[in-house]
Amino acid sequence: MSPILEVKHLKKMFKNFTAVDDLNFTVEEGDFFSILGPSGCGKTTMLRMIAGFLEPTEGEIYIRGENMAGIPPNRRPVNMVFQNLALFPMMNVERNVAFGLEQRGVPKSEIKKRVNDMLERVGLAGYNTKKVTQLSGGQRQRVAIARSLVLEPSILLLDEPLGALDRKLREHMKIELKLLQKEIGTTFIYITHDQSEALVMSNKVAVMNHGDFEQIDTPQNLYKNPRTAFVAGFVGETNRFELAQSGHGTLETRSGWKLAKKDAKTGMHWLFIRPESVILLPDPQMKDLNRFRVTIKTILFDGANTKISGIVEGSGDEILIHLPQNAKFEGIREGDRLEAAIHPRDLRCYPKEGS
């Protein structure tokens, strides 16, 4: 089956600034595709080009095999959920959702039916005549999504729609959006700078930096096998060390921490270690581990996500280590010295960026 969205050599220049640089990717039907990147990486520019609000400087966008060049936003088979939702304040919920259908000249009775169906689907049945200003953040969110989905677009574009919500509601909406997408089956393209949103909701994530994709992968792979230093640093929490040398089975940080890694390549510049890959109080029987001692500097208590900040004995490197909240580690205090270890496969090395 041909992909629902195909982007070829897409490029966008603003005067001398290249916002999107030669992007190539495809999105399959039914995907929840996230584009994850820091602010200013060009993700919004790219989304606006797909929606038709911006003309690409170079390259083509195909939706269901059809070239979108020169087609204005009101005639593209995509709809967008805006960052600030952009609900029409002078219309009630029903009028907002009906707006798109009215533009298509759908008969009144059918509009009524489809609007009611859609409102029911997003859990807002009976809210027809409410003013959008009377709704809560989550409800407004759902109106915005309903307003787009009622048009049955090929692709729904979402521009950080959870950004304005408070944390608790955001966590809730993440799950809700994922379930809604599964139920409806529409292809979602979701842009965000929040890695947790991207990882939780999507089945494909593209990590974007400086107008280009660093990696397109499943959330699991992105986390476990980041291809570049940028991805390793941006997705998930991690410790980063600058390497003084690498190769011949060993790595050495700037401050002299030596670690064994058989397949270590020469010329590596960065070493990444995830906080949860450090084993505290390792079993002495286990083999092939890089064993070391840490002195606990501080305990950063955060429930299930508690970490300790420790100083590696010998080199003085500072490292964050995940601290499980179970009985084994209950007695740990600041200033304690602990046995720790890392498996060589959890040492991820990358060359200096741009080389």
Add this chain to the structure above:
Amino acid sequence: MSSRHFRLGFIIFLTPVLLWLLTLIVIPHIDLLIASFQAENDQGKLVFSLENYRNFFTDSVYWYTFVRTAFYSILVTVITFLITFPLAFYITKIASKRLGGFLSMLLLLPFWVGELVSIYGWMILLRESGVINYILQGVGLIHKPLPLLYNDFSMVLGLVYMSMLFMVVPLISALESLDDSLIEAASDLGASKFTIFTRIVIPYAAPGITSGAIVVFMLVLGDYLSPDLLGGKNSLWFTEQIYNEFIASFNWNQGAAFGFLLLLLSTVIVWLGLRLSHQRLDKAVGA
């Protein structure tokens, strides 16, 4: 404690306002209202009478001026809106911030010289030996000067010119708060440019349009200088009738009656306008 402080401050700030309203607006109006219902009897004494109001209904020239004033005031309001709305839209949504600010400044400029001076400016441009006729004749488009001044055209022109700022300021502030993404969202949902204008932009700006229209309408209705100086001999304006009664005929009672009729007229038209456009006065004046 604090509520008492609050109340004291409230009284201090409210007193001048109430005094101003009472001494300059309420009391004179009551006085004029009483005067409007009085007329001299055969002995030259002032007695209660409906004669002033009867005169208005029996003398067709008053009627004619009254309707004419109302019609042209509405016309000027509509023309002012049609000119300033695209302007306000351009300043807020299309022009860059700097250009928008500069254009707003330009709109303010005519008010630095005062109404009288700008009216004379228009006279210099429009009169038979004026700049426009001189250029048109020089180019050879016309052979004898066009009668541009002292008619309804020049009067409406002057009134629109003087009213523009009062329309454009509320429009700009209304459109400034209109989020661009609303326009984009409408377009994304399939709306044409025309639909976006009629269903999103105009309804959004409606309170601004209403307040601009009310201010312009009242100002034009009560204007005296532009109709008098630019309108010429046949361009009667109801304020001129009031002026004539007060100053020329020394018939204050008749003038007071006309004044109240004008007040009634503006109230009725504003009320009708609000009803027809489903707007509310409190929203329009920004409460």
